[in-house]
């Protein structure tokens with residue numbers, strides 16, 4: 001594992017952000033649990049996305065569909081037949097790889113000339129085999145072929161099969177979108193790089209239903225909007241994100257055009273979000289498999305058509321890894337580790353510290369906590385030296401440290417310390433709320 005990622009993994013464990021699943025049993029591959037600060041950070045990110053989609057855009061509405069669905073949906077979507085990854089094994093050390101790790105044109109590779117990256121043996125690699133990524137399960141007490149269904153590998157299909165119900169109930173007019181946040185599951189062959197590729201993860205997907213012919217222009221608009229989300233709302237360094245267009249060999253079975261937004265992780269440029277033109281592939285498949293007419297009736301033009309779909313599909317966990325990686329800073333000059341998270345997404349916005357545990361300072365600090373906590377998450381800390389208290393919070397990404405000292409008792413002011421610059425300013429305690437809110441916005 002990359003050194004920076006290793007440090008991040010250990011920081012995440014130490015500070016209650018992310019834990020390996022089932023640790024006391026030796027761990028469970030490629031599943032992670034989110035601790036008290038991790039869930040706050042995850043919620044802050046997903047709420048930003050949700051607000052951006054369903055509040056800022058009046059023509060986008062939300063949905064929460066089931067993880068388990070009718071198994072025919074996965075035949076119609078193409079996942080039963082086409083959702084495969086190519087797998088190769090080293091017969092010497094039994095290491096397993098995705099064949100495309102050795103090159104996108106993996107079908108033309110002479111596998112008997114390839115060296116195993118782990119044990120170094122040449123000539124022991126198997127030819128690629130296709131491996132379906134869906135988790136199979138059984139519904140009901142009898143485990144036969146009639147009871148098989150799958151844990152959803154993407155949230156998108158739940159939107160497609162509900163699209164007419166949503167459109168009718170909300171009287172939506174094309175173009176309109178449906179947004180959903182939820183768990184997805186993929187039996188990934190190799191899971192590497194911490195929470196980048198896991199077997200259980202969350203997607204934030206928005207399906208935008210458009211009139212055929214308008215799809216290319218609308219695709220461009222969504223590409224632009226989604227790209228800007230990273231620097232503008234999450235505070236990610238704009239020089240570390242870029243687009244990658246899918247070539248013919250990379251395109252998923254449903255896509256006419258696809259772009260990835262990539263981030264420059266310590267392990268290389270990698271996808272964090274996909275924007276896809278899925279045409280009418282999914283709706284026409286569901287029409288033929290369900291026998292239901294899924295046309296949209298355009299009242300103004302008095303005609304019917306099957307909408308095209310522009311999809312924006314982001315992984316919440318990957319977005320979280322992006323902001324953590326981007327924020328991770330080893331401030332060697334001051335011998336501290338800092339998560340420079342934007343105040344908008346930081347799990348805790350401020351720590352409130354009485355300078356000493358006496359003279360009425362703790363009580364005054366508590367009054368400040370009480371005034372702030374209805375607005376956002378804050379912490380009270382009176383343990384250890386003030387420097388130690390600050391450094392503890394720097395590592396957790398808390399942007400502001402507020403100290404109540406003896407002067408506070410005289411003139412009702414406090415010092416407010418900036419995590420990144422470590423500069424302290426003195427403000428009146430009735431200005432703390434608006435000060436922090438301004439920084440968040």
Ligand code: GAP
Pocket residue numbers: 153154155156186188195196197198199200201203205271272273274311313314315316317318319
């Ligand atoms: N509905 C389209 C779709 O699912 P995708 O490119 O397979 O497209 C979209 O996935 C996003 O979901 C990715 O950009 C990534 O952020 C996230 N994702 C996919 N597989 C993942 C995994 N195994 N672990 C974590 N995130 C994953």
